[in-house]
Amino acid sequence: MLTESKVIDMSMVDVTAKPEIYREAAARGKIKLKPETIDLIRKGKIEKGNPFEVAKIAGILGAKNTSSLIPLCHPLPLTNVDVDIEIVDDLTVEVNATVKARAQTGVEMEALVAVSVALLTVWDMTKQYEKDKTGQYPSTAIQDIRVVRKIKQGRTKQ
Numbered sequence: 001m002l003t004e005s006k007v008i009d010m011s012m013v014d015v016t017a018k019p020e021i022y023r024e025a026a027a028r029g030k031i032k033l034k035p036e037t038i039d040l041i042r043k044g045k046i047e048k049g050n051p052f053e054v055a056k057i058a059g060i061l062g063a064k065n066t067s068s069l070i071p072l073c074h075p076l077p078l079t080n081v082d083v084d085i086e087i088v089d090d091l092t093v094e095v096n097a098t099v100k101a102r103a104q105t106g107v108e109m110e111a112l113v114a115v116s117v118a119l120l121t122v123w124d125m126t127k128q129y130e131k132d133k134t135g136q137y138p139s140t141a142i143q144d145i146r147v148v149r150k151i152k153q154g155r156t157k158q
Helices: 035-042 051-064 108-130
Strands: 021-032 078-089 092-103 141-153
Touching (some): 051 078
Antiparallel strands (some): 021 092, 021 141
């Protein structure tokens, strides 16, 4: 527990002296849905529209806005964001995102945000089918969001 007498020291990491190099990160996550919801997605019968198309755009926007969402995250000049979404079985949708940049710091957070926002968008687009009789979501779950690859290429010392 924080007390009034403690001073909290925080700041962005100073990357001024670091060279700009190629950075890439990939992240992955899943959402568990009811089999009936997966079937509606397959048949193109989700009332709000195609959740995968909307989630892909949302994931790209999430990656581009990461520094606005995470307070000490550097704003980065992203050169590419790729979001792929697929049904992997009768209960699971998987989102994979790859983010690229030439920057002084990595793009892992951007890839994680892309996956997270895409998964949340799938949830939003399908929530009316996921609720039980009391309005709860007993089987809907976002799971296993993680970085699966990180690449740093180029000059690493000045």
